[in-house]
Amino acid sequence: MSTKEPLLSVRGVQTYYGKIIALKGVDVDVHQGEIVTIIGANGAGKSTLMMTICGNPRARTGTITYNGIDITNMPTFEIMRMSIAQSPEGRRIFPRMSVLENLQMGAATIGYENFDADLQRMFELFPILRKRQSQRGGTLSGGEQQMLAIARALMSRPKLLMLDEPSLGLAPLIVKQIFEVVADLNKTQGLTVCLVEQNAYHALKLAHRGYVMVNGLITMSGTGKELLESEEVRAAYLEGGKH
Amino acid sequence: MEYFLQQLINGITLGSIYGLIAIGYTMVYGIVGMINFAHGDIFMVGSFLALIVFLSVLALGVSSIPLILVIVLIAAMVLASVYGWAIERIAYRPLRGSFRLAPLITAIGMSIVLQNFVQLVQGARVKPLPPQITGGFKLMEHDGFTVNLSYVQIIIVLTTVVLMIIFSLLIAKTPLGRAQRSCEQDAKMAALLGINVDRTISTTFVIGAALAAVAGVMYLLYYGVIDFYIGFVAGVKAFTAAVLGGIGSLPGAMLGGLLIGLIETFWSAYFSIEYKDVAAFSILAIVLIFLPSGLLGRPEVEKV
Numbered sequence: 001m002s003t004k005e006p007l008l009s010v011r012g013v014q015t016y017y018g019k020i021i022a023l024k025g026v027d028v029d030v031h032q033g034e035i036v037t038i039i040g041a042n043g044a045g046k047s048t049l050m051m052t053i054c055g056n057p058r059a060r061t062g063t064i065t066y067n068g069i070d071i072t073n074m075p076t077f078e079i080m081r082m083s084i085a086q087s088p089e090g091r092r093i094f095p096r097m098s099v100l101e102n103l104q105m106g107a108a109t110i111g112y113e114n115f116d117a118d119l120q121r122m123f124e125l126f127p128i129l130r131k132r133q134s135q136r137g138g139t140l141s142g143g144e145q146q147m148l149a150i151a152r153a154l155m156s157r158p159k160l161l162m163l164d165e166p167s168l169g170l171a172p173l174i175v176k177q178i179f180e181v182v183a184d185l186n187k188t189q190g191l192t193v194c195l196v197e198q199n200a201y202h203a204l205k206l207a208h209r210g211y212v213m214v215n216g217l218i219t220m221s222g223t224g225k226e227l228l229e230s231e232e233v234r235a236a237y238l239e240g241g242k243h
Numbered sequence: 244m245e246y247f248l249q250q251l252i253n254g255i256t257l258g259s260i261y262g263l264i265a266i267g268y269t270m271v272y273g274i275v276g277m278i279n280f281a282h283g284d285i286f287m288v289g290s291f292l293a294l295i296v297f298l299s300v301l302a303l304g305v306s307s308i309p310l311i312l313v314i315v316l317i318a319a320m321v322l323a324s325v326y327g328w329a330i331e332r333i334a335y336r337p338l339r340g341s342f343r344l345a346p347l348i349t350a351i352g353m354s355i356v357l358q359n360f361v362q363l364v365q366g367a368r369v370k371p372l373p374p375q376i377t378g379g380f381k382l383m384e385h386d387g388f389t390v391n392l393s394y395v396q397i398i399i400v401l402t403t404v405v406l407m408i409i410f411s412l413l414i415a416k417t418p419l420g421r422a423q424r425s426c427e428q429d430a431k432m433a434a435l436l437g438i439n440v441d442r443t444i445s446t447t448f449v450i451g452a453a454l455a456a457v458a459g460v461m462y463l464l465y466y467g468v469i470d471f472y473i474g475f476v477a478g479v480k481a482f483t484a485a486v487l488g489g490i491g492s493l494p495g496a497m498l499g500g501l502l503i504g505l506i507e508t509f510w511s512a513y514f515s516i517e518y519k520d521v522a523a524f525s526i527l528a529i530v531l532i533f534l535p536s537g538l539l540g541r542p543e544v545e546k547v
């Protein structure tokens with residue numbers, strides 16, 4: 001895996017919000033077929049990294065390469081047309097569109113030739129969405145919205161799926177269901193996943209590799225197992241937390 | 244009764260014109276959160292373009308009125324769209340992400356630019372178009388008072404209804420309409436789904452301008468005289484209509500336009516013609532006191 005060029009490669013990326021620095025030179029690699037997780041506390045810059053990869057905000061220095069193409073300065077919509085999909089922080093479901101329309105929006109980049117088949121696939125992954133089809137996105141519960149956000153991202157048939165805190169605010173049972181779906185897609189279809197999580201335990205169990213982010217910097221990296229067993233990670237993110 | 248019916252017909256005709264303009268205000272507000280004060284002047288430019296095309300086509304010897312109408316409508320829509328697109332490109336897009344009042348100021352600037360431009364190239368005097376479509380139906384006659392429904396009125400209302408149906412379907416059912424609504428609800432997310440937000444906003448301005456141009460053609464046909472200043476008054480009225488119906492709401496703009504047209508017509512018919520604007524704005528004030536988001540505007544609360 002490591003000998004091949006990574007699918008996504010982030011090198012020395014710095015991102016600012018105005019004058020405030022949010023990423024202080026981040027290096028992250030995601031290889032084809034991997035699940036990579038980035039864990040860290042609130043405000044560490046995890047979501048900023050996800051959004052910087054998608055070009056909003058733009059990296060001020062450093063390079064981001066996807067599939068061998070430099071995407072650092074591409075507009076967001078063009079990056080998202082290169083089979084990258086993101087289920088962003090806060091889910092961002094279109095509140096005044098039906099569930100079906102939200103899913104149609106997900107397929108906007110690839111056209112609608114295979115829409116019906118893809119739609120049925122999503123309904124199999126998340127059966128509750130079938131029931132909610134014609135309901136407006138804003139009326140769904142948090143867990144349903146999260147499933148919809150992931151399904152919407154999958155509708156574009158991405159090679160790289162980026163998930164930003166899919167477990168936030170959800171009941172453990174639903175978190176488990178969502179993580180199982182992700183693991184399954186990775187195994188059966190070779191979907192590459194980049195997962196940002198505060199829920200370190202679950203994320204590290206799921207991921208092949210992980211990065212620990214503190215204050216806009218990557219402080220540790222390793223396989224999911226290594227990080228789970230590491231003293232520092234245990235002390236900072238796991239002890240007293242989720243077991 | 245006959246008098247009432249006649250005023251109803253007149254009011255619906257006027258309301259159709261306001262409604263077509265109001266859609267442009269409400270769409271632009273929905274997607275970029277600004278009031279495009281130059282929109283009324285796009286309507287005015289549309290009516291001038293219609294006049295120019297009308298006279299040119301007549302001069303070329305085309306005599307079939309339906310054919311002329313179609314040519315004028317299409318030409319005015321296309322040319323006015325170019326104006327709408329250019330205004331967004333020049334005056335609004337560079338200011339996106341700047342403070343909220345900035346595009347409002349350039350909007351007023353563009354409005355003045357358009358008015359003065361037309362005044363300069365077309366002159367300040369009113370321009371007449373000799374009535375091209377005359378006649379109509381006599382619906383009723385009673386005590387020497389006849390209720391007339393002219394062909395022009397039929398054309399105006401029919402065109403408006405057809406356009407509004409097409410337009411509503413476009414917004415509700417097509418990928419373009421979905422992209423438009425997604426940008427309105429969450430532009431950042433729309434970009435994350437591969438939607439070209441800038442282009443979608445341009446399209447919104449183009450559609451708004453095309454509908455305003457249709458209103459301009461209708462105005463020209465109905466009143467027969469235009470000048471460079473008609474955009475201001477019509478623009479303010481249509482804006483009022485959009486607010487009355489609930490700014491950001493498309494059915495609201497259509498309803499608001501109709502209501503403003505009816506209020507104005509009935510007030511002039513039964514009370515005094517001098518105070519017709521006061522009547523329209525008073526109704527707006529009263530409605531906003533009880534329904535701050537307008538008649539069909541959505542309440543601010545949204546479950547997240």
